[in-house]
Amino acid sequence: MLRFCSLASGSSGNATLIEAWDGTTSTRVLVDCGLGIRQLEARLQRHGVSTPQLDAIFITHEHSDHVGCALTLSQRHQIKLFMSAGTWRALDAPLAGAPLTLVRDGELVGIGDIQLRPFTVPHDAQEPLQLNCTDGARSLGLLTDLGHVTPYVLSNLSGCNALLLECNHDLDLLERSSYPAFLKRRVGGSHGHLNNGQAAQALQALLHKDLHTVIAGHLSERNNRPSLVQAALSEILGCAPDEVPFCTPMGSGEWHSV
Ligand SMILES: [Zn+2]
């Protein structure tokens, strides 16, 4: 059984917990760790997990809303840490005993009963990766922090049973926001973040009968509204808008089966 929950989502921090259970043992991977230690541990506890029970931490890219306390946790509890070489170089942090493994696009990473397949996305980071996660039976797509959806991204997520999908901003709200022009260009650019329309298009391309869970994530608090996200995705999913789950900065609040 594979399940996941978002512990934090958005520009103030991102962390997603994935858990596989084979009947006797659990494997737990934390994807991104963009919170301070106390907050992160409190949110793990709320989901019944203590920090030493984490088998690995995977960092998708070097932006601070994704890295947070990852190095400290890894060093303190000897939790395996995975990231791309580009992300590691960009962090420019002292290694000091953290059990680090560098990974690259397309290279499978096995952690207990969970297999991760990282893939490259267009984002303004050194070597950003997003993930397809599977326990061999079901698969979960994690897709945030990308400026546009490429055929390569879609090919890496085809057939997934659950999807955490970035719906960062609404184009009109971004345009009218008080952000300085350079920031509007960055967020809305081809290596920034997905807007609601782009997310809906991606969902349309990925839709199949066994994709049963879609959760909107990485919503901008200033340049988006949950109601706009729900309207955009419900049109593709063919459900009522209020049936589309979304993450707040506090995450998704519950476990979701894959
Ligand atoms: Zn981010």
Ligand SMILES: [Zn+2]
């Ligand atoms: Zn980012």
